[in-house]
Amino acid sequence: MKPELTLHQRTLTLTRFPVRKNETLQAWDAADEYLINHCHTIDIDPLRPILILNDNFGALSCWFANQAPVTTVTDSFITQQAIINNLNANNLPAATIIDCLAELPENPQLVLIKQPKNNRLLSWQLQQLCHLLPQDCVVITTGKAKEIHSSTLKLFEKYLGTTKTSLAVKKARLIFTTVNKSLAMPMPQPTSWTVPEHDLTMTNYANVFSSDSLDIGGRFLLDFIPSKPQYKDIIDLGCGNGVIGIKAARLNPHANVTGVDESFMAVASCRENAQLNLASTKNFNVMVANCLDDFNNQSADLVLCNPPFHQNNTITDHIAWQMFCDAQRVLRQNGELIIIGNRQLQYHEKLNRIFTKVDTIGHNDKFVVLRAIK
Template structure:
């Protein structure tokens, strides 16, 4: 895959993060190009902020970095690191990078928004913008044409203002929205619900998977979390709202539990849930990270993992492979990795190749729980 974005006489070298030697996926898409082409003829004020939301790996942030005060808003640690790396690779000025719950800059002149996968996050961001944007601020959203539905446009109309769309170009489409301050309302509180069979109360911020109920994969894994005094250091890798790590902490009060996710909202949810459900919340730590980068080798007795099979909008298995490889490095001798996944993903082959052993702990008609020992 060629990493050069060539538009309007400029060339940017852009890589996905983390960089892979045989990368098959691009660090930008047709929606990024459509936004750049549309804004190219606009006159921008270098003294007013340009707000870029959900920039996958920094393509938009890199393009506009030397045209104004750019603030990049993302819930993704991976996207943040990708943006930083691409700015450095192209010798561009730094931009301000903030997470989705941070205060937005005052008086932005332009908002460029890539549609997120989760509708709850889009609603949150539109309401956040409606509270903050000055009259006359231009808001342009972009996505694949197939991902922009009538319901999407109604969401913009309800939460931000009058909305219209562009024609499709290279299967991408733009959304134009005029801000109506009269629509401003308080940001929605995180969703909360009970899991009575496990005595848990869970809360989820807007961008966390399965936001209003316990997903069926986690429900199965909760029934098979091991309990033993030999577990002194447990990791919940790809923790989401932290339900697996919290249950592991409850069953193993002697253990230190670290929950890891690349989503800032997931980590915030995890910490809130630890405070709600653990007698000693300090037993559990939650951090944003790229898998287990920087963790001490041979330091964990048990890694629990529910891997994602997509990165941004691309379906891929390389994240699961990185998680498995990182887990092997971090596990002690005879340490255990427990993985749950959809049956069709075939994680047993990967685990057997990496660990030399794999067994099935439990399964149902959709999910399988595998165990591998180092």
């Protein structure tokens, strides 16, 4: 796959993250191109901020970085790293990169939104923008035409202002919204719900997987979390709202438990849920990272994981594979990796390539729980 995006006599070299050998996917899509082409006709004030939301790998941030001060908002640590890398690779000015819970810059001239997969996050962001944006701010959203539904447009109308769409080009579409400050309303609070069979009360920010209930995979995995006195260090890899790590901490109060996720909203949810559900959080830590990049070799006894099988809108197993390889590296001798996955994903075949022993310790019609021993 060629990494060069060329438009309007200008070329950017863009790389997807995490970097993979023999990458078959490019770091931008037709929606990015459509938005860039449209904005080529807009007069941009070089001193007034441009605000970019949900840029996947930095195509939009890189394109506009030398035109005005750019602030990019993302919930993804991996996206942050991609944007920084791609800006540097193209010798472009630095952008200000913030997470979705941070305060937005004042008085932007232009807001560019890459439609997120999660409508809860989109609603959160539109409400945040309605409080902030001046009346003269231009707001343009881009996404795949098949994913822009009438219900999507109703969210823009409800939370931000009058909305219209473009014609589709290369299966992408633009959404144009005029800011209506009278629609501003109090920001929504994180959702909250209980898991009574495990005596847990959970809260989720907008972009956390399964925002208003415990997902069925996580619920099934809760019954297979072990309690052993020899566990000193436990990792909840891809922790989401932290339900797995919190249960592990309750079962192993003598152990240090660390929740890891690449989503800033997930980490914020996990941290709040630990405070809500644990008598003490002294041995419970949470961090944002790309898998286990920041962990030392042979530093954990147990890794628990409910791996994702998509990145943004792309179905892929490369994140799960990186999680498995990282867990193998980080586990001590005889350490255990316990994962849950859909039966058809055949994770045991991958685990058998890098672990000494792989057992099925639980299953139902939809899921299988596997334990791999180093």
